[in-house]
Amino acid sequence: MLPDIPHARAMLDELLLARVEERHMHFCAKEGTLPADMPEANFLQQTDIIHGIGIGSIIGAVSGMIAGALLMMFPPEGMELRVAALLVAALCGAIFGSWASGMAAAAIPSSRLAPFRDAIKAGQVLLIIDLPLRRVAEIEELILQRHPEVNFGGMEPHIPVFP
Template sequence: MTLRYRKRRLYFILPDVQITRQVVNELLLARVEERHLHALARDDTDLEDLPQADLFQRSDIIHGAGMGLGIGGATGAVAGLTTIFFQPSGWAESGGLILAIALVGAMVGMWASGIIGTSVPNSRLKQFQKDLDAGRVLLMVDIPEGRMEEIRELVKKHHPEVSDRGVDPHIPAFP
């Protein structure tokens, strides 16, 4: 995959909603699609018409689902092995039963952990919690790796009051 298409997430802390709106408008003019902009603030802050962070950005649903997939799959495999050892004669002789129970365990684990993850704040955003509590706005910008410096310079040039808080090394594939 070339640098042009690999995405990175930039984090910016903005002092208020008004400046966030200005930055978002400038990013839209710089051809950053609105679906790649995610604003997050305290619950009592009205972000108005800004593109808001959705469940995938706000919660630990992805991390929870991944953990549930692994743990559920392992638990299902152990349950499948246990079933084979204690099965009445004539049951499945192959590992197909183990695989089937492991898959069911993985799916149930992923579903249950994903649901739990929706109620847990995103662990990657803990570093921004003090700023959010102070009434500032977090803006996450998902852009191709080749445009990182261009976007950072654009924001810094027009808004020195905005704090550049770095880059996430990778973005989950599906949100």
Template sequence: MRRIYFLVPDIATTNRIVDDLLMAKIEERHLHVLAKRGTPLEDLPEANLLQKSDFVPAVQQGLALGGTAGLLAGLVAVVLPPASTVIAGGVLLATTLAGASVGAWLSGMVGMSIGNRRTKEFEEAIEAGQLLLLADVPADRVLEIERRVKQHLPEVEIEGTEPNIPAFP
């Protein structure tokens, strides 16, 4: 799946685009609209915490850093005497898993309190009243979906495509 970002000037146009994407068999759970606080979105699929915050990238970074720190701590524990070979494997595994878990949890908590880095560049436009539509589409349908959007809004500029999005948000 790839995430496509594009700005839409008003709710009526956004409704038409979302309806067209639904007709193109893009599920509603793969469409997300970000708007200025207080904007009534009517039946549009509003972006949730996973799209508005930096939760997912923060968890990924925390998992990697915590796992690395846990592995290093395990290696230090194995090098210190009295370590036997049988226990060493268990210690390495346990400290790596513990470090990865704690890192992911702490980073996720921090990430939820930080705005999404990818949508920061659109903040001015959103505050000016535009809507940011995020569409998660299969990689082989990106060009088709971009063409469908341009039928409704010829002057739209596709603001970018994320190479991969996580499966769970």
């Protein structure tokens, strides 16, 4: 958390000098206060859409499997359903669940940003930096040396792109 916009601007410049690319920095401030030339947190970071899509796909797949199993146990007259019907039902359920849940979650502010909401409303600026794990300590030290007023909000666990 940075105290205000001028501190956020200074931090942006210092991180650029430390070779952190601008596309890896995301600022979140009270609506309408962040200058246009500062990288703002995007839609995916400000909403719970990713979490919603994940939950929706799981619930939809399970619901689809249940519906497919019921169709296999009680098939319509004259139809013989195979295991492929169960898989198709699960896939269709996952797709529909992802879509429906994602649409609902797009309107919900990110639960990960909830601890910072009051400070943002008070005029502070949240800075999110995407860094490789090997650079985290270096950048934290740089920030603490130049900006002792900064409050660290923590680090999210490392999640690989492909598990």
